Amino acid sequence: MSGSTERGASSGGTTVHEAIESYLRYKINADGSKTTMRSPLREFADHCRDERDLEFVDDLTPHDVRSYSEHLYDRVIIDEGLAASTAHNYFAYVRAFLSWSVREQHLESNPANTNTAMDPLPEDDGNRKRQYWSQEDRETLLEYATKRVDMALEGTIRTDAETAFRDRAIVVMLDGTGARGAELFADPKDDKRNGLQWKDVDFDERLIEVYGKSREYEQAPFPASVHNVLKRWYRVQEPTTEAWPVFPTGHYGSKKRILEEALDEDRVSSTLEDRGDAGKTEVLDRLHREHEVPPPSISKEGVRRLLKRFTDEAGIDPDGEYDYLTLHGARRALGRDLYTSGMSEKAQEALRHNSIETTHEAYADVKMKDVSDSIDDVRS
Template sequence: MSTPSERRRNSEGTTVHKAVEDYLKYKIKADGSETTMRSPLVAFADHCENDRGVDRVGELTDQDLRDYSESLYDRSKIDEEFAASTAQTYFAYVRAFLSWCVREQHLETNPANTNTAMDPLPQDDGKRKTQYWSKDDRKQLEAYATKRVDMALEGTIRTGTKTAMRDRAIVVMLGGTGARGAELFADPKDEKRPGLCWSDVDFEKRLIEVYGKSREYEDAPFPESVHSVLERWYDYLEPPTDEWPVFPTGHYGSKKDALEATLAEERVSSALEDRGETGKTAVLERLHREHEVPPPSISKEGVRRLLKRFTDEANIDPDGDYDYLTLHGARRALGRDLYANGMSEKAQEALRHKSIETTHESYTDLQMKDVSNSIDEVRE
């Protein structure tokens, strides 16, 4: 008979994915609980393997759990994908799963039961926050972004034409593709998410290739309404290589750092010192193009700040729990518009949900409204 220590050593070969499946199969008995917990627990296993390079339960540490908490914070507070209470719930599922792993001797201690692991979690204010961009708000935002382009061309605002055209492309891309912010814009915490580049855009096939939530490359829709605006932006930007970001950052320090990493600090400093009457930003722009060094993409946090400012400047008063148009609100709205028009499978495809059940769960309010209308119809 094997000893507990021998069983623990053998269990170190158990993958997180396998342990999750065993936990759901043998431990979770309550009706509906297995379905509810499966998605976040599988996502945790994916996070461990793809983001942390850890696929064995016995290798997990509190630093791995802290990184998971940070990802929940970003999805809640930056991407506005779900409420803080949902982040807390997902972490609780993982903590319970890891406690089971301890009892099964896959782990000696639970790495989720530490302040290190839990500190980054967003605080739950008791409110479930959601938002959809309404059709009117989306059109008002796009009109304002277009007006800024006209004003920049006229020279009546301080914003440059290039920035104004980029910002309009950002607004239209968010509203029309259903792509997540982390798929379009840079995530400084994730080196695999540097932001969309022009090689990811296929004007002929009308699709864009994004690094999805699945940690795999996926095709996302690229409708004509977005296509035409992005093509005009491409013609104006004239990117010297296909690796150029679709939405370059305007941050001086980030562009300078990228050049120094490729050309060496001395060379960049010399060019800035010898610039004469030329502005520093223009010098950096010239260096990026001359040496075909792509500047960084704007970050998703940068776009979040942009949307806050535009919502205020365009006098938009959005419905829902946020006082500005959020990144994820655009994605929800696209799915809602398709779903509400009886195209649930198209909504699933546009949002790239793995199953139709996920899509149904995302729009339970619309399902219930349809049921309510049906009751009224049969009882007239």
């Protein structure tokens, strides 16, 4: 029963992972239902273990389930990699599993049946049209990001050249690698996701090493177009250490806090006070370089705001459930282009899906349209 004396300590009870496997084996009869439910339920168990330091099912509380709801919210709103309707389905799977756990006397009550657990779930407005960056939209976005670099170099926009080069590299990296936003940029809620660093980039092999959804390090490829832009950005940035983030934040407070932690709060303050005609951000950037203290990476939320602004400024009106080009829309588009070209296995490799079935499921709508077109061809 709930209430173990030491959270996560070995109590000889049933782990969340074990309980889920028993639930799927003995309670869910249909193979199709098992396949549908297995991945999100295992993700819930992984979240409990990795994010909540919780191993045993009898330790689960409404706050643990709420943490999973917040995770689903982030996947819908911040990562844009999950439809709101799917998030609600995943939560329903977890709630059903926990009801079974009550009947099996693993729990006294269902921690998912509380407002505390359910409140963070994103609102489902019924819009299920998934976004893919279209060929026209992605070309417009890439052209606009390049145009900003030219304008920054000419001094015709307020953005400095280094930031414009960074922003173009962000857009090109999203467009060409299939990497998830959480693999490239910082996630303040996950201390293991601090953003891509230059030590993770291999220009010779044209690959990057990312901390994947599996919570293990994985290799992701990037094509020549990404390679050239990223190489140019590296030369512009001139990082003083390979631990430098590929996409540093421009947020003043975040950079100042890191310096205060690495050096000394009084030392940073006195340097800022004695800066003369130099701007505060310029002083912070100089301190980061002089002392080889890498600034923080830009966050997923920061990139989401950037893409919102670029979509508006470039005059792009994307299809799908969002009115701006999303981080995950780029990943979907890359997989779609490979998939529809008859390279489903290459799509699986580029997106780093565990199985080809996952890839087929991700592009079921594309596959069905192809079937419909084939019927038209045969019957015409």
